[in-house]
Amino acid sequence: MAAVANPSLDDRLSTIRDRLVAALGAEGVLSEESAAEFHDPYATGGTPTPRPVLVVQPASVEEVQAVVRIANEHGIPLWTSSQGRNFGYGGGAPVTEGVIAVNLRRMNRVLEIDEQGGYAVVEPGVSFHELYAEIKARRVKLWISVPDLGWGSVVGNTAEHGLGYTQFGDHAGAVAGMEVVLASGEIVRTGLWALPNNSLGARAKRGFGPSVDSLFLQSNFGIITKMGLWLMPEPEVFTAGSVIIDHADRIPMLIDALAPLVQDGTVQGLPLIVSAPEPEGGRCEPMDDTTGKSKLQKLSATFPPGRVNARISFYGHPSLVAAREEIVRAAVSHIPGHTVDLRTYPGDVDPTKVHPLDLVPAGIPNMFLLDMLHKHFGPSVGHFDFSPIIPFTGEAAAEHEAMVQQVAAEYDLVVGFGWIGQPRSLIGISMILFDTSDPAEAANARAAADRLIEMAAERGWSEYRGHVTVQETIASLYSGNGNSLRRFYSTLKDALDPAGVLSPGSHGIWPGSHRYA
Template sequence: MNETDAKVPVDGSPLELALTAWREALGEAHVVVEPDALEAAQTATFATTQRIPAILRPADTAQVQACLRIAQAHGVPVYPVSGGRNWGYGSRVPAGDGSVLLDLGRMDRIVEHDEQLAYLTVEPGVTFRQAHAWLREKNSSTFITTIGGSPDASLVGNALERGDGRGPHADIFQHVCALEVVLPTGEVVETGHARFPGALAAPVFRWGLGPVLDGLFSQSSLGVVTRMTFWLARKQPYLREFFCTVNDDAYLWDAVDRLQALALDGTLKGSFFFWNDLKALSVTQQYPYASVGRTPLPDPFRDQFREGFGRWAISGALSAPDAEIGALLERRLATALEGAFRPVTFAPPPPDGESHFQGVPSEANLAMAYWRKRTPPPQAPDLDRDRCGFIWCSVALPFTGAQARRAVEIADRVPRLFGLEPNLALLAHSPRCLYLVTALAYDRDARGEDARAHACYRALARELAQAGYFLTRAGLQAQEASPSVRDASSEVVRRLKAVLDPRGILAPGRSES
């Protein structure tokens, strides 16, 4: 960042007065204004223009309260982030220009764990990697659901963005409770029974008494969550990951219906996935520039990969309390997938139950963000630092083969119009709902690719919405693509915002519709 690009505060300005107060509240070392640090925080996996004048690093809830009260007093906007690994949705770049970054990464304490009741209470700086290591050290029989993103992403941040995971708790936000939230005014609220002194059921009973407030603070700018309880899953004695490939789209849509029935009756208790060939290819290698020399990927090269893979892969895991029940589940799944291009195969039992489907985080899927890069992925991937071009487009659809086919036809066609490969996955989010996730991967160092990818995202989100398939997560890339609503919900949220955040200092510019 050039010195002329930074918004240098004028002595006595609201920002300078706020910075002085924040230094007193947090300590000089935790109010960061160094240009290199600000430049890194302003970088995402697609083009952004927002500038950050400072980064605040509070250590606890009381310091978060102080930060927000100072922001209110001086009218200086702040934008909270937890792990800052929201790759593909905007990373840690604020929605509005000039917002001070409220980095909660120092708040990384595991507050409470109950082995019998299977829950874990954490602060927002706790990552999936940290939680897994902590539970493993405790020799716990429980695990936290993992995600396809970075192991260094925040549990709290991912849950609040309503991320999806592997294993039995695919809908992560459905399995949390007892939020501690600092409002933009600096007041603290706790959700569910946690607001009652000495409430023993606070970490195990989500609804509490009266209106349920938890959802107000998910995908919103109404408060800063400083603590959350996660319900854990218990490792099963029997676990088998399964895999098969499909080379006929007509068979795939039939398989979607068959597997939905198995999810509804409990045979498939966790998440499972349908990946197209391009997604699988992008995880195993980078774009073959040496042999192809141009983009997008020509059909003949894709056909060569399909010879050994097929058009789609279906994968997931079966779990059961013993091998006898597990064998029955295997037979039911094999019958449902009879006729696949490659018969369903079951992996050997993982050693000590160590599996992505039982809480072991992995960076393997991050490779797809390097698909169009001309340099190899580093050992420690950082998509922002490495200037990967990467945008997610995720929509929800009814879990039927007919709806999956209709949505996939759109997502397969639109990226091609913009010279990008359609990297597609269908994720079984619940027995009734599928996510269709499209990854737009490109090279930010190639001239014009940022603009092309943004245009592709807008066109794809628009056409999917016109067909009835709407976004599940709206990152920075969705600021110009958020769909209109037909009811008064947006107005209700605006009124709530005006009451809870009278000066509009928390995450201004964030879309909440």
């Protein structure tokens, strides 16, 4: 859905820019050249996305308030990102034309780390790399949970229901209090943070009355300017590695063996189960020169070894870790031809001593996956991500993989494919790879994603997050009871932001003036 045309916008931009420079300083309003990155970095003629008319970078909550008030006065919408590096879902690109992008990278302070309480309070510009470095600099015995790439925002990833792989891998579930700027410019602090002279910090996730934190995740009801997050105590030891199988027909056996172990907590954190079809000519290794090799061979070099590789981890006292490992080995012992490949480290291990595949389950931010994609597919590689939630059963996983591989073959593409295991469901992560220098291949990637969304909906599945260009499509699937859920979201939007100033259309949420049909 496009924004309402505003022919006078160009005439007003100079005045708006002057107001923003006065509020933020010249350093807070980016030049056209500096603002170029705040669109979809993988966009081509085949996968177009809107671009903002201006980019601002406030450095404090007071400056965020000023931006919101100026936007209201001039009737121009904002689009907020934290780091803007969520590339597989559109980066910092907005849903609509004619918006000012509000990027929060300059709000990059780690405000509090409490080792005894096991939490941190951060601003939205703090990356996983930066939070990890601050914890190490303070010699605090806490671990963070990290996604596969460590350059993104801790708050931004959490706000998008992002996931990591340690015991606090459900990042949204680790939230304990927020500070939020509403469309009116008013500041709201949630939970116990609303108490004057609050002495509890982020020690509890809820205070008195309804818990509203989730309303500000995957929504456009406010701009998050601070967040409390629970962190994991540094374990005495941890074990990480993989269960590997080399036959696709054994996927159901592996999934069904792991499901009860994730649900009962034997496997700690969130396992990542990666699937890579066997290429003609054989698999390649990460450090191989894959120049001239097929796309599937390049994919095999990018991903962990094996037809299917289930990354698992255990944390804590050595005796408990050893017991968990023994239970897992027994649980998968019936799978023909399986391999269990595990490594054990002290909790305070030097990151340089950790196997690259174990960095993420060790809570160590890194860029290994992106480095491997660039090494084997080249610097122009892009990906359009499709990530449905499916049942944690072998039958559903096999059906999901067959569906994705069928569509990939139809469009002559390869897909970096796998599942993240949650206690009762799997998230099917599908990186539809394409060459951003090839508009036809980019168009095929987008068409493949559209087809997969349609096929998933036929099975009663939906994505847990989505690229900005398909968020409206995904939201439209939640149409039960006469669109009652979407009407509820619009009711909240009209109450909090009737003019639609904050990220209009984000996650399919619109004010009344732009409401879906």
